[in-house]
Amino acid sequence: MNRRLFLSALLLESGLLALNACRPAVSLPFFRDDPSLLPPARPVLPDKGVLLEKALEHERQMGERHLSLEGLVLYRVREKEPPTLSLADAAIWTGCYVAAEAFRWKVTGDPEARQRLMASLNALHLLHQVTGKKGLLARAFRRATAPARGEKGRWRQGKRRHEEYRWMGDVSVDQVDGVFFGYAVAFDLLDEPTVHRETAETVAAVADHLLEHQMQIIGRDGKRTKHGDLGDGFFSEDLNALIALMIMKVAHHITAEPRFAAAYRRLITRKEYHLRAAAARDKWWEYFVGTNHSDNNLAFLAFYPLMQLEKDRALRRIYRRGLRRAWEVVRVEANPLFTFIYRALTGAEEARASARAVETLFHFPGVKRNAPVDQSRRRDLCRSIWRDRLGRRQSCAPLPIQDRPADSFEWKENPYRLKGGGDGMTRFAGVDYLLPYWMGRYHRFLNPRQ
Template identity: 35%
Template sequence: MSALYAPLAGATALAGATNGVWALISGQWQREEGGPAGVMALASEPNGIPWALAPDGVWRRDTSWQRVHTIEDDVLAHPYGLLPQGSNEVLVAAETGLFALAGKRRYWLKLEVRPGGLLSSRARAVAWLDADHFLVATDKGLNLSNGTRGWAPLTGAEGLPILDLTHIAAAADGTVWFGSEEGVIRWKSGRWTYLAGKRWLPDDRVTALAPALDGSAWAGTAKGLAHLYYRKLTLADKAALLQVDLESRDRRHGYVTQMHLRAPGVVEGALQEVSDNDGLWTGLYIASQSYRYAVTKAPEAKAQAWRSMQALLRLESLTGIPGFPARAVCRTNEPQFGSRSLRSDPEWHPSPIEPGWYWKGETSSDEIDGHYLAWQVFYDLAADEEQKRQVRATCKRVTDHILDHHYYLVDVDGQPTTWGFWGPDRLNDDPKYWEERGLGSLEMLSHLKVAIHVVGEPRYERAYQELIREHHYALNTIPAKHPGGVSHDNQLLFLAYYPLLQLEKGPGLRAIYTESLKRSWDALRADASPLWNFIYGACTGQPCDVEAAVEALREMPLDFIQWRMRNSHRADLDPSHRRPLPWAERVIHNWDASPYHHDSGSDRSEADQTVWLLPYWMGRFHGLIE
């Protein structure tokens, strides 16, 4: 297939091929009699009569295919596209320029490149925008024109992602699609969207492009055909679809983490990873389902939250160390247990509690953030009395472990873990850890506040007040977000802010914590993260860029496969990184990843849908969205 054209009266599409022109009629491709061979492009007059560009000339089909004019290689070499302007008038885009069929005796007139005019003599495609304006695709960007006098450029400065364009397809609803060697571009209502990689196309090299009546597009590539369209869904509809996708995967023992695919893009038979952060990711899923239950009272939401909460509690019980949760657990009969990385990792230990289980140590503060958040949200929104009792018991053991060991997590070897520390001896007194001071102080105050709420031990309140009054932990939180912080710390900050500000009622402390949150949110506001925005709104009652959050929820694709995405070559990139690329154009990552990575992805993993479900249901619960 070398060219596509749609729609056409009596047929849904025309296709050009080496052996002629083919029409799609009643679902069947039929070859058109007398059509040209080797068709390179198809287009139509404003009245719908189709034209074809072939090596031997330009052709028109009224009642039958007729050649209108020949093409001479020494004048018009390597033609790519055509724009019929009437029964005997046409523009042709070619490697050697943009040509118009002109004069009484009909000859090819070359339109010259000039400042304020045609961008390049290498014209690749030409198409109508409306009855008065047409578009010219070149190797240096786009031109808009109403003829030989009026010209306007569209390049990276105007938002065009790829300059070297090869195809144009303008739909009746005003959507314009562009093809290139590096993917498809959509231009609609002043907004550019770049669609490349296997999330959208079988291959990035576009060989044919055609619009449909509904504003969608068909893109032919060297490896197959893609239909690109926008589906109208409410956010509630999208939540239901993503929930089904998440639960349809094999969620081992109730944990929810990313999936490893056996082949690129194939979710069937995928294995869920045994990660370094099973507790964190599963904790976020528990929170999402607790909010969902609070909003909908759906029994399955509560059941899914409790299933995963039992998995979360198991991380602590299987270690045999009271109050020390594992990073992850795995049964010896699971295929993941046979992996070389797991078997060779010295942090994996057999469970002394249940034979056949292994657990991973070196637990970090990341994990603990996920546990305390999940305990607080599930306890308050979804748990019955027996479930509360079990959560309370585990929360007590973990909090006691931390306090008994002077604000350290102490592993099976009797040594503190690398990142399991929250005490003033490190955060305040050791200059090596000054960067951790704000985050660590915030985390410990948040965890103690959850323990006070869930367990109610007086020692937790005493510890909370001691850290604030004697070790200035509340003041430490104000500059918690500092310029040198890494991306995953942003997630830890916001996961700690939420329980702390939901539970702290003292106006003075709330003023301090809110100032800290405001500074962090301002620093990350350009990320347009729905999770950061909704946490800020839920904790402060202040405007929180709801519109940007909703736009992110709308933009995130339904496909959560972490397809390889490449953007570093784009002409429209903001070198200052003041704003991330749209979600449709970058890899779906968890909230610990930077949204400013231009090139990433592997085609062989799937993010878990909690990335979307948590901010959505949190926003619903707090009345920020409907």
């Protein structure tokens, strides 16, 4: 190689390294941030009960404004006109709240936790019943006998026993992922035969619907929903293979029906879903278009019940490889939900990541409002030249939780975001605090005195 060619190659490699130096982490096996470069966590005051007090405050707010009479999570509530009518993610966040309250009930034995758990479990059942089609879930529902002004989304009127409800259609695999996550946690932590029987009925109906339609979610109109593909088509994502395996594994665990165990094995032996699941968070195109942080959240929710239920050592090794791939990217985010799930499934200590996850809970807002936030002009922040997948400017490293704009569920958002918010008159539910907090308490990663 002559000198000119050598210098050109050196300049090109230096340029690429410079670009990556200010690039947020991406979900690729060759791109990993070094956790040793992270700043150490600031100490959280011990024995002050700050985390518990914040959990109880978010529980209070849930009871006052973020739960419908049926137990559905109203994750976004306006404090002035116009009212909130679009709650397209009510199913997934209700599933997450069911899991949070199941952990809380198991840890504390608090009657309020059991009461809310039972109510929100019934809301999950009603998401199925209100559609009038066996195996089809709604995204959300509300009491109304006619369309409301400003109603957005594919709303329908309930039939027969549910005429007093309107329900939102076009359910996605995201929603089913959260619902089955909630069912899986609650089923094992709430030992009540009636609850188990009702849960088994709904879970079996949803799983059978998928099997009858080649792993597709078919709406009331007879067509596949927009994001309802869990099949093995050319354009189907590997993440959906992970979710499909989790659904069938949970369905067999809850119902004990052999057909779901057989379906699980077919997805592995004939479709190689286990290998696709291991690659769920390896998306080469994210290097160019930005990381889908919502998919990170969906993957961790799916891994939690799947790996807890799977006993086959060979499959566990494959799933653990996929979980490790996902973790290597998000470990820099000080994300308590991902950290606690990873620790629970692997037994890894992850001392630095765990300390920073606790710090995130410590600084998590006690009230979540859509107040305007703009960190884009701060001179102390490295601003990446790479924009996120929504075209927004972002930082080179994740921002501390107290510097980010509030969101409906923090762990599905971009932790590098610099701007966001609104008029400050929308309040968000604190399910994203309650789930990791009570999960951390259940797995003894946290203590009640923190």
